[in-house]
């Protein structure tokens with residue numbers, strides 16, 4: 208959908224619906240004063256609904272009124288209690304976008320003043336409105352003959368009282384929509400089923416980024432063998448769709464000399480391999496490529512937003528199936544760095560492909576820091592649920608900066624520790640490390656100390672995004688409304704925020 212800025216008041220804009228934000232706990236007089244113009248358009252129904260407590264401004268509350276002066280609607284969007292936050296605006300806008308689906312409502316006008324306050328500057332409100340409308344309208348409908356109608360155009364009406372400078376609001380909106388384009392592109396790729404989205408197909412999606420001035424290199428199975436990427440080859444061995452490693456490079460803007468590597472787990476389908484998963488929920492494992500897909504989005508955003516640093520994305524792509532060439536429990540594989548892995552469970556495949564990709568990124572590009580994104584463990588979902596990603600690493604500052612960036616974008620991360628006892632537990636009797644340890648306590652940390660083995664001294668943060676990478680049907684109503692069913696693109700806005708606006712002092 209398209210988002211525009213307009214100098215008029217929202218109710219003056221010709222649109223199928225006019226959206227007004229309303230905070231919980233507003234005084235009756237303040238409500239009446241703020242909404243007097245809109246109230247007359249619906250014959251006083253707004254104040255009646257407020258006084259009867261049908262409307263309270265609660266979070267995710269949306270109430271629709273029909274205009275009496277012409278066709279159209281006034282929609283009150285609850286913002287929850289003060290202070291107003293970007294997240295509250297994001298949620299309110301997304302909730303409205305969702306509730307308008309399938310009702311023939313194509314255009315919407317939003318009163319910017321009603322979504323700003325002393326606590327939330329207008330440019331942040333504009334970004335949050337764009338997030339909510341665009342992310343909340345998304346549906347994966349490429350393979351459906353009949354799809355619900357979705358919003359096509361949103362007009363953010365500046366009106367008299369928004370208090371922002373028009374030029375900076377325009378810039379904020381332009382940047383945010385570019386970033387959101389990347390998120391939607393990644394959602395489509397991630398939602399694409401594994402019969403289509405093979406490792407080679409993922410590599411083709413990466414290659415389309417050359418149009419934006421990014422350099423893309425694809426390593427096929429032959430090249431992976433030459434490089435010594437025994438981890439990716441082992442995991443991909445059981446599938447007729449051969450593995451790929453993909454490198455995407457953004458040369459950088461004003462700080463070219465500094466390099467950030469971003470590595471993603473790209474398992475196009477995770478059956479578990481010989482350590483086969485139970486059938487229940489296995490279809491979710493098409494989302495096991497989410498980390499790699501988010502890396503594509505991060506690189507696309509780096510190019511269109513002209514990230515100051517050089518950014519190198521590495522995607523470790525393979526399909527984990529139990530075919531005749533599959534790797535087995537008890538196999539020992541040699542990875543790119545030379546370090547060996549004892550395979551104790553073929554379902555702990557993400558860390559095996561990442562071992563090659565992380566070591567390759569460090570050896571080849573000497574990054575100043577390295578971040579990886581992976582749907583690595585079910586344990587991350589057990590520990591933190593579906594809304595919060597886990598972060599572990601070897602650098603408190605980097606981890607903290609990523610947590611901070613997530614607080615800005617509404618992508619929550621929570622830090623977990625890595626300790627020496629865990630480092631000991633991952634050691635193998637027959638190889639350097641083993642990929643799974645029984646009993647399966649502290650699964651996120653065990654994944655973390657395994658990956659750490661391939662990092663060395665480079666500042667590193669590992670994001671286990673198994674929870675927030677995709678929204679599941681059963682718990683959809685508890686997910687933020689800007690996460691519609693399926694892939695979310697989690698991590699793209701967060702890492703982009705870190706790369707573009709993060710601390711510059713390291």
Ligand code: BES
Nearest residue numbers: 495552554555582583584585586643673
């Ligand atoms: N892709 C899964 C992790 C996962 C589980 C992601 C649920 C999203 C939702 C990963 O490859 C896996 O199977 N991990 C194992 C690791 C174990 C064998 C050490 C797990 O979590 O059970």
Ligand code: MN
Nearest residue numbers: 477554555556
């Ligand atoms: Mn697995």
Ligand code: ZN
Nearest residue numbers: 474477495557
């Ligand atoms: Zn997996």
